[in-house]
Amino acid sequence: MKYFNLALLCGCLATSMLPGRALAQESMQGAIEKDWPYLQSLYTHFHENPELSFRETQTAERMATELRSLGFEVTTGIGGTGLVAIMKNGEGPRLMIRTDMDALPVKETTGKSYASKIIGENYLGAKNLPIMHACGHDVHMTALVGTARRLVAMKDQWAGTLVLIGQPAEEIGLGAKAMLDDGLYTRFGVPDFNLALHVSAGLPAGVIGYTAGYALANVDSVDIEIKGVGGHGAYPHTTKDPIVLGAYIVTALQTLVSRSVDPQAPAVVTVGSFHGGTKHNIIPGNVHLKLTVRSYSDAVRQTLLDGITRIAQNQARAFGITEDQLPVITVEKDYTPSTYNDPALVKRAMTAIADQIGEKNVREMPAVMGGEDFARYGRTKEKVPGFMFWAGAVEPENYAKAKASGETLPSLHSAFFAPDAQKTITTAVNAMSAAALNVLEKTNDG
Template sequence: MKSLFLSLLVSSSLFAADVASVAKQELPSLVALYQELHANPELSMHEVETAARIAKELREAGLEVSEKVGGHGIVGVLKNGDGPVILVRTDLDALPVKEQTGAPYASTKVAKDDLGREVNVMHACGHDIHMASFVGTARALVKLRDQWKGTVVMIGQPAEERVLGARLMLRAGLFSKFPKPDKAIALHCSSDMAHGKVGIVEGFALANVDTVEVVVKGVGGHGSMPHLSKDPIVLAAQIVLALQTIVSREVKPGDPAVVTVGSIHGGTKSNIISDEVRLQLTLRSYKTETRQHLIDSIKRIVKAQAESANMPADKMPEVIVSDDQVAALYNQPALCAEVRQHIGKTIGEDNVLTREPVMGAEDFAEYGLTKEKVPLCMFWLGTQPPEVVAEAKAKGTTLPSLHSPYFKPVPEPSIETGVKAMTSAVIGLMKQ
């Protein structure tokens, strides 16, 4: 028994050394790839050159690649005998943000969005780090194929920022035209965690997201004669305040939920009472029943406020719930425990942290919601200098967040850790 334990320990140490060695060898070219991607970002649904670049990298690594799967999605398949099928995902798209990091490879790109407006474009969510780590993982899996058996399906997903890409790839036959995964894993940059570290959340990790528009109607008129009008701005203000009671007074304490009015537009001039105000809301939750409660309560409150303002029946507000809702990401605890163990062997157990769930959104959740119910695990990847993280914590300040024009990962250690973590997770799951 003792000799078996020692044998396994030596084997584990050699495996970790092999993964680390490959990651180190590939790092210079991966950093160059990252800088190229960072300087040339593309908006959601427009990832033409980005998809082509990642497809080229996967082919050169030795994978069988299919392109234009669900728009600009790409699928790379690496078969290596009988064994599990593991899906690894990266996202491809960038955001309409004007970069202000001052990096020598900073984006200066300007593109037209879907409405024809010229916007600045930036990888402000770290998808370029994701892609570089993804390519590095593909190369490592090929070089270390003597250490695992099975099939890896590596997908480059478009339109994550618009939470459309996963759905589009699934509709295009991701699980029918390609090997069906037994498990799926992904990583995502963290803006407040030190590089060299990985964070894992078991259970709900990211939230349900619903977008709601409330059209508040009124009867317009002269600002000096409010008694002859029905003021939708006053009604809208009352609705905004009343909505805040949903989370504070209707949702069970400890059950996470958010109702945010992010946009309000109405009126054209100070002395004109308008006839319409539009509110745009984002709703966040984890549980399905909580999600529905938020929507039902908004409809009830909006109607009641309008009735209290004595709005005519033909002027009652409209509540429009978008069909493009995003499901909460549930990290399967058993899979997360396996991933934690495998990553810990390569980067050190002390560097694998337990993180709190957040109310952001990720359409990676979609891959676990099909009839196959594929177990998912998305882990966080640290990107910031440890001393900067420590200083911010000591002072109680915050670092530039994801989607900030100032978000600036440190490429070398972030990508190296990303490759080591993802490669060790995939191979570890294959060995089982």
Template sequence: MPEAHLCEVEDLMSQAEALTGIRRHIHQHPELAYEERATASLVSDLLSQWGYDVATAIGGTGVVASLKAGNSGRSIGIRADMDALPIQEATGLPYASTVSGVMHACGHDGHTTILLGAAQYLATHRRFDGTLRLYFQPAEEAGVNSGAERMIAEGLFQRFHCDAVFGLHNHPGQPSGRFLFRSGPFMASGDKVTITVHGKGSHAARPHLSVDPVVVASSIVMSLQTIVARNVDPGAPAVVTVGVLQAGTANNVIPASARLELSVRAFDLQVRELLRTRIEALANAQAESYGATVEIDYVLGYPVVINSEAETAFAIEVARELVGSANVDASFEPVMASEDFAFMLQQRPGCFLRLGNGIGQGMGEGGCMVHNPRYDFNDATLPIGAAFWARLVERYLPVA
């Protein structure tokens, strides 16, 4: 009996133009976290047309599609995110965002389209034995109370079971279609810290009557730089970035308060806890030394993305079959960005991978970094990503 055909990239090339059209339509009509109603409607309508059992309003605006073939009790889940960012697009492209101040600056339009391409192919050919779950998730960019958290809290994996779960994110700066993997910790935890310094305001000409929160805040900023340099093991990556420092409204007034906002990232739970301990201790100590006080709002965001060994090895094998070993990096460097797919990996074994978006520096070349007003997803990657998901399903749920 001849060996069953497994999906190849060439099998998706006939869909390339249609996929590009879908992706650009989504790009033109971006929606922020938990507002992805039109995107969810487009997704659910297409999946229903292709024969999927579709559930909507999962975790707010999420969509879950299920398709069973054969008699196997095995199941696989694949996730794509749908939300955009509050950024004014500056690409000038003919399919640029039509929504002022909102754009797909992270490629979620591409991720959604890739999974739709795989969904159509798998529904048409049904060369798998088991249950396929497709999780179209809202609000990945939320930072807290994200789409993954909310879907899980609403019983995602109990209602729509899968044995393993997979997801991907595009990666500018790597060749289009190159697959990037890493077993174990792959993407960092991401926490947000707000430090409010309370001092005593005064006239700028009478600083001796004040407790200057600007000076206190500046001292805190400088002391925070010692944490990674002097408290964290040099072999353990960590980041403490002060992204906001705000105080005052006039040059001749010493304000009563100042505010810092920090982004804190790590790959290890103990390092994550150490960073919190030191940030809180240093902020309080610096404030006290000047006679000020601080309020600290420490918000734990996304945990570390930890890929399970067996599922990562399996996904690497599938990628090598599809595009060749030369186009697969099986031990890519850890990525300091965070990702709420980490919550799904806490519930199920699985793998989150990166897919090259291009190495050019200009628009249309895929090299512009995400969260940039000039970013655009590289449409050449669509059939490659879709073929990977389709083949992954066919290999994970093989027909006997």
């Protein structure tokens, strides 16, 4: 990671030191710190009461109550359990800020006094699942409310339309699509810009990370059903062994990244599951493979998906499998598209954030191969510019100790993930408020 160089980015470092601006920065920071007891209570509530994807009914109700109390016009039930909150404040840009709301089926082991003890069911009906906000969506929601509170208190400093959305089902990659399919843009207007944030388990609290351009990956789930001819393990010559065929397919798939994709284009093909057979001496009739496929560009994505089909079917032909028994390849329809952070919006937002929290607290980050369905809001025909940044969540002392010792810190989705709530949330509110004020900045004649 490297520190963000504000002077190179915007060429206006000196202006950020003007006395009036410095006072405004201190004033907003001070207001956020004073608001912490309120935000702490809200964060604790969200953390203690997590809900799974498309089951965020109580969460959405609390979010709606918070935003209505600030004067937003709130509509619930968008995309299932999503909500849209709108505040108009004169002529100006239309800015959408998104938070996700769902939690994960994880049994919390943080030892926090407010640790989740919730047991619930998922949208498919599976019951008795422990539930935890192990990906920081409780932080995201609290930060969105905190940002709303700051922007309402500072309405004289911005102009335009502020659209805040609470999105369901990010963890299963379906929530953004559900909201768009339910008319997010057609019913509530197309934004000029989209912003979001996500906690980082790899940055200390108090630090904001950013990536311009591709930031997160296309995520595809692929299943390969391999058919063979089963039989007795003592007489393999009478069979067409799908386990051996599967092993050849897994090995050949490794050449997709190394030989079919430009070495400078990131790509991942991982076989995460290989299931077949029931007994030592029986050659099964079929084998099932489960893959995760990651890429940034749509062209590389298509190369990988086409290559999986080509390799699986031609390996089967080489094993003498007939055309009507070739492997069946299924690509999950609702994939997660790659997140592309608009460089111009990144430059603009990060200039404001660095002005607000200090250049030393902003870091450029490498892109990662994880996925986030926030990307979908920029994938419509309107091509709305978007930017998602990272809010460091690790207690700074623990971060420093881990860096010195080489210890691995709990990751997102870990039962041990416990963010430094106060520093993470107040920094996130500070950063998002600064970015929003920049986007919605009043013109001289406004």
